[in-house]
Amino acid sequence: MIASIGYARSIVSNRLLVEAMVRRQFRTKFAATIGGLAWSFVAPLATMLVYWFVFSVGLRVQPVGNLPFIVVFAAAFVPWLTFSESVVTGSTAITENPHLVKKCVFPVEILPFVSVVVSLVTHAFLLLILFVILLVNGVRPTASLLQLPYYLLALVALSTGLSWFAAALNVLLRDTREMLGVVMNLWFWVTPIVWPLEMVPARFAWLFRLNPVLYVAEGYRDSLLGGDPFWTKPLEAAGFWCMTFAVLGIGAFVFRRVRTEFAEVL
Amino acid sequence: MTNAVQVRNVAKRFRVFANPMDRVLEYFDPFRREYGKDFWALEDVTFDVPAGRTIGILGRNGSGKSTLLQMVCGVLQPTRGEIDVDGRIAALLELGAGFCPDLTGRENAEFFCLQNGLTKAETAARLDEIGEFADVGEFFDRPMRTYSSGMFVRVAFAASIHVDPDILVVDEALSVGDARFQHKCFQRVQQLRDAGKTIIVVTHDLTAVVRHCDHAVLLERGRVVDSGEPREVVSVYHELLATGRSDRTLTQRSQPRQDEAPPPPPAKVATGTADVPFEGRTDAVARFAECPQYHSGELRFGDGRAEFVEFAVLADGEPLSSSVPCGATVEILARVYFHDAVEHAVFGFGFFTTDGVLVYGTNTAKSHELVDHVVPGESVVVRFRVTAPLQAGAYFLNLGCNQATPDGPVALDRRHSVLQVEFESAAEFDGLVDLASEFNTVRPQTGLARSA
Numbered sequence: 001m002i003a004s005i006g007y008a009r010s011i012v013s014n015r016l017l018v019e020a021m022v023r024r025q026f027r028t029k030f031a032a033t034i035g036g037l038a039w040s041f042v043a044p045l046a047t048m049l050v051y052w053f054v055f056s057v058g059l060r061v062q063p064v065g066n067l068p069f070i071v072v073f074a075a076a077f078v079p080w081l082t083f084s085e086s087v088v089t090g091s092t093a094i095t096e097n098p099h100l101v102k103k104c105v106f107p108v109e110i111l112p113f114v115s116v117v118v119s120l121v122t123h124a125f126l127l128l129i130l131f132v133i134l135l136v137n138g139v140r141p142t143a144s145l146l147q148l149p150y151y152l153l154a155l156v157a158l159s160t161g162l163s164w165f166a167a168a169l170n171v172l173l174r175d176t177r178e179m180l181g182v183v184m185n186l187w188f189w190v191t192p193i194v195w196p197l198e199m200v201p202a203r204f205a206w207l208f209r210l211n212p213v214l215y216v217a218e219g220y221r222d223s224l225l226g227g228d229p230f231w232t233k234p235l236e237a238a239g240f241w242c243m244t245f246a247v248l249g250i251g252a253f254v255f256r257r258v259r260t261e262f263a264e265v266l
Numbered sequence: 267m268t269n270a271v272q273v274r275n276v277a278k279r280f281r282v283f284a285n286p287m288d289r290v291l292e293y294f295d296p297f298r299r300e301y302g303k304d305f306w307a308l309e310d311v312t313f314d315v316p317a318g319r320t321i322g323i324l325g326r327n328g329s330g331k332s333t334l335l336q337m338v339c340g341v342l343q344p345t346r347g348e349i350d351v352d353g354r355i356a357a358l359l360e361l362g363a364g365f366c367p368d369l370t371g372r373e374n375a376e377f378f379c380l381q382n383g384l385t386k387a388e389t390a391a392r393l394d395e396i397g398e399f400a401d402v403g404e405f406f407d408r409p410m411r412t413y414s415s416g417m418f419v420r421v422a423f424a425a426s427i428h429v430d431p432d433i434l435v436v437d438e439a440l441s442v443g444d445a446r447f448q449h450k451c452f453q454r455v456q457q458l459r460d461a462g463k464t465i466i467v468v469t470h471d472l473t474a475v476v477r478h479c480d481h482a483v484l485l486e487r488g489r490v491v492d493s494g495e496p497r498e499v500v501s502v503y504h505e506l507l508a509t510g511r512s513d514r515t516l517t518q519r520s521q522p523r524q525d526e527a528p529p530p531p532p533a534k535v536a537t538g539t540a541d542v543p544f545e546g547r548t549d550a551v552a553r554f555a556e557c558p559q560y561h562s563g564e565l566r567f568g569d570g571r572a573e574f575v576e577f578a579v580l581a582d583g584e585p586l587s588s589s590v591p592c593g594a595t596v597e598i599l600a601r602v603y604f605h606d607a608v609e610h611a612v613f614g615f616g617f618f619t620t621d622g623v624l625v626y627g628t629n630t631a632k633s634h635e636l637v638d639h640v641v642p643g644e645s646v647v648v649r650f651r652v653t654a655p656l657q658a659g660a661y662f663l664n665l666g667c668n669q670a671t672p673d674g675p676v677a678l679d680r681r682h683s684v685l686q687v688e689f690e691s692a693a694e695f696d697g698l699v700d701l702a703s704e705f706n707t708v709r710p711q712t713g714l715a716r717s718a
Contacts, residue, residue, distance in 0.1 A: 100363075
């Protein structure tokens with residue numbers, strides 16, 4: 001926990017460097033492509049279309065309540081995409097910058113966070129597309145939208161904690177990134193994003209509620225589709241933040257523990 | 267004087283693992299079992315870097331120099347011991363490390379400034395200075411992957427010396443770019459020194475160490491083997507390179523030559539003519555101390571199969587008693603006694619200034635005069651004749667006898683700074699060598715040419 005507070009401080013005091021680093025990541029990522037930034041949301045968009053086609057058109061999944069499937073799905077899928085992207089790219093944040101680790105005086109703890117911020121830029125574009133989908137389907141924004149920043153913060157906190165953990169582990173064991181691909185895939189399917197939580201028998205539902213991503217996904221649905229405000233779900237909120245602070249604490253602790261090894265292993 | 271950097275009994279251990287999984291296992295093993303082997307890169311290293319000084323760290327490849335610098339910068343943690351750093355460090359552990367080829371020179375320089383703790387305003391103020399110093403023209407605003415390697419290092423170096431650190435740590439970077447840029451770099455380093463910055467450099471450019479450093483530290487196999495006045499440390503390093511020995515038992519190093527009474531003038535010095543030097547002696551008795559130019563603070567090493575036993579210095583054919591008159595031809599005579607048979611003996615000499623700069627050096631291999639097959643008990647007299655229009659002052663001579671082998675030279679008897687010779691100079695000039703220039707000034711208004 002102490003480690004994570006220290007790292008949070010470091011992020012604040014190095015915010016100029018974070019900003020420069022984010023810009024730099026973007027330039028490197030799209031340097032040689034013509035599509036540039038577009039590529040970062042073309043792929044998720046295509047995935048969304050596929051899911052929509054398979055579930056809505058192919059499997060004829062019924063509208064959820066009075067909302068079309070695509071709307072309910074996309075509202076939760078967008079935060080999931082960002083979560084998964086930031087953790088997967090965050091896991092290689094250290095291993096892909098050996099020069100900064102070995103040859104420079106550099107606050108490396110900001111690197112996983114930089115990956116999270118980079119994913120947030122894609123996230124902004126995805127949100128734009130999401131609004132278009134909502135409007136096309138006749139969903140008007142309500143006052144609930146005001147709580148989106150809260151859930152966004154929740155998403156960032158969770159992703160950052162996991163990124164610290166994954167980035168540190170990936171230094172010791174390069175298989176981490178590959179394993180993460182599998183883990184993320186499984187995680188996606190145990191999270192009620194393409195399927196409704198109501199499908200699960202009520203006595204097992206709590207098991208799925210332990211998943212912190214569900215809190216964020218449902219929060220996005222609440223914000224975008226006019227659901228309840230977040231303070232009406234204090235139990236879920238308490239559960240989520242306990243877990244997230246634990247993830248942040250463990251992530252920062254592992255990162256700090258392994259950090260001394262970074263320069264030696266890379 | 268306060269120390270900018272204090273290194274106290276520092277040791278660094280690296281764990282070597284047969285496969286990456288072992289490292290993870292060891293890391294998380296609840297019983298703290300060991301899965302790897304130790305490798306000690308540094309052992310018990312202690313030295314101080316006083317604030318405002320320039321320190322050179324010397325050593326062969328793998329001697330632990332870079333590991334040491336990485337620890338000073340905080341990139342690596344020492345396994346044992348302590349490193350205290352007082353002040354902000356800018357590190358140039360590898361030139362252009364952390365520079366991103368997709369960004370422009372300006373953007374990379376900006377990143378570097380921010381990384382080294384400058385504020386946005388300070389960074390903005392320095393960017394133009396950096397561009398100007400690097401002198402890459404409009405390339406400064408183009409992606410660095412389009413740069414030539416020379417331009418790349420120029421921008422990297424320019425950035426690193428403009429971030430205004432208290433302590434500048436440089437690993438092998440001062441010898442970048444063309445001569446003009448190098449000169450600029452040295453000027454800038456000089457400015458930093460004058461501004462009271464502390465500089466720690468690792469370099470293989472020994473001349474630069476002697477010229478620019480106040481102090482030198484020699485590392486070998488992770489230990490400090492010598493530390494002190496740069497010229498002397500450089501000599502020990504030369505010995506290390508030539509013999510490959512890290513112990514100093516071979517070195518007969520006397521105390522620095524300060525205020526030492528010169529050896530009493532011998533009764534007879536090289537009285538024979540140049541054609542029959544040393545009175546035709548061929549014995550193994552060492553008489554070199556009889557030579558008035560002999561410098562007892564010499565550094566001597568070699569495997570001893572051959573020995574310099576006698577020296578003589580002549581100026582215009584006469585034994586030299588004081589200083590070399592201006593424009594005189596200097597002859598250095600040396601008799602080498604061979605205890606063992608040697609194939610391909612090579613003799614060499616070199617003139618050094620008092621601060622260790624090589625003025626001129628050559629050897630018989632360079633002039634293709636190998637002396638083949640010398641038998642035990644044989645003497646070889648070597649004569650170097652040179653006209654040296656040098657700046658007035660004292661010069662040190664190195665004499666050496668090597669055996670040429672396919673694997674490089676093997677030192678038989680190397681004697682660094684073995685002779686001290688004073689030169690006179692009639693002409694007034696700056697620099698070391700009189701290039702015999704001529705001036706011609708013309709005043710077009712009067713149409714008169716005057717020569718000076």
